[in-house]
Amino acid sequence: MPRQRKRACQDTPEPETEAPAGKLVKANKAEIPAEPLGEAKTSDSPEKNRATKESGNETSRYWLMKSEPESRLEKGIDVKFGIEDLKAQPRQTACWDGVRNYQARNFLRTMKLGEKAFFYHSNCKEPGIAGLVKIVKEAYPDHTQFEKDSPHYDPSSKKDNPKWSMVDVQFIRMTKRFIPLAELKGYYHAHKDIGGPLQNMALFTRQRLSVQPVTQGEFDFVLSLEDKKPS
DNA sequence: GCCAACGTTGGC
DNA sequence: GCCAACGTTGGC
Numbered sequence A: 001m002p003r004q005r006k007r008a009c010q011d012t013p014e015p016e017t018e019a020p021a022g023k024l025v026k027a028n029k030a031e032i033p034a035e036p037l038g039e040a041k042t043s044d045s046p047e048k049n050r051a052t053k054e055s056g057n058e059t060s061r062y063w064l065m066k067s068e069p070e071s072r073l074e075k076g077i078d079v080k081f082g083i084e085d086l087k088a089q090p091r092q093t094a095c096w097d098g099v100r101n102y103q104a105r106n107f108l109r110t111m112k113l114g115e116k117a118f119f120y121h122s123n124c125k126e127p128g129i130a131g132l133v134k135i136v137k138e139a140y141p142d143h144t145q146f147e148k149d150s151p152h153y154d155p156s157s158k159k160d161n162p163k164w165s166m167v168d169v170q171f172i173r174m175t176k177r178f179i180p181l182a183e184l185k186g187y188y189h190a191h192k193d194i195g196g197p198l199q200n201m202a203l204f205t206r207q208r209l210s211v212q213p214v215t216q217g218e219f220d221f222v223l224s225l226e227d228k229k230p231s
Numbered sequence B, C: 001g002c003c004a005a006c007g008t009t010g011g012c
Helices: A045-052 A083-087 A102-110 A181-194 A216-227
Strands: A062-067 A093-095 A116-121 A128-141 A165-180 A211-214
Touching: A062 A128, A062 A216, A083 A093, A083 A116, A083 A128, A083 A165, A102 A165, A102 A211, A116 A165, A116 A216, A128 A181, A165 A181, A165 A216, A181 A216, A211 A216
Parallel strands: A062 A116
Antiparallel strands: A062 A211, A093 A165, A116 A128, A128 A165
């Protein structure tokens, strides 16, 4: 079974000055015709509602994206991709490949240019939020699903109807301090009892989802922790 | 379409 | 390294 977390992947050059000759860019712009969002009956009704009534309110939407900052081999390939790895990419941009979960994929497909996401470090010594990124390219086919040697190869996916998507993200900044999962969890539990912005945070209510929505209230609250003493 | 077995996620 | 949570698979 493929895992659903992200690993590094070369950035695709954009219409800009730099486009080094030798870079194997194989016109990979086979944009998929907007597919129906809900394969595999995911129980994402709240999000679907939000997505379908997009006009009007809800001008800003936020995300949380998990990635592993520590080395781990999968099919002999290191899937490590922490925020420092993103910073080290050309234009500090990378494609978010390797998502192999329908709910997470559907969220990827609703992401819009410019939307912000927390870069979350998972499966590591200190899990938590390390920084901020933004969406710089909306969903397109994840090429790793067709690569036999990729840890995320999916033999059931056909070129003319790709199953899996990815977006490109660009580094914005580190959070002023690392915001540990344990601290967020403390607030989550408190807010559950007394009410508060983190009371429904997907990080805790949908615990294994690698790409998840963050509300304005959650986003603001988490950022407010930057200037606060660690609890 | 149910649901048990199985495999993965990911914190601890 | 353990193992709880939970998504996926496949038999029926």
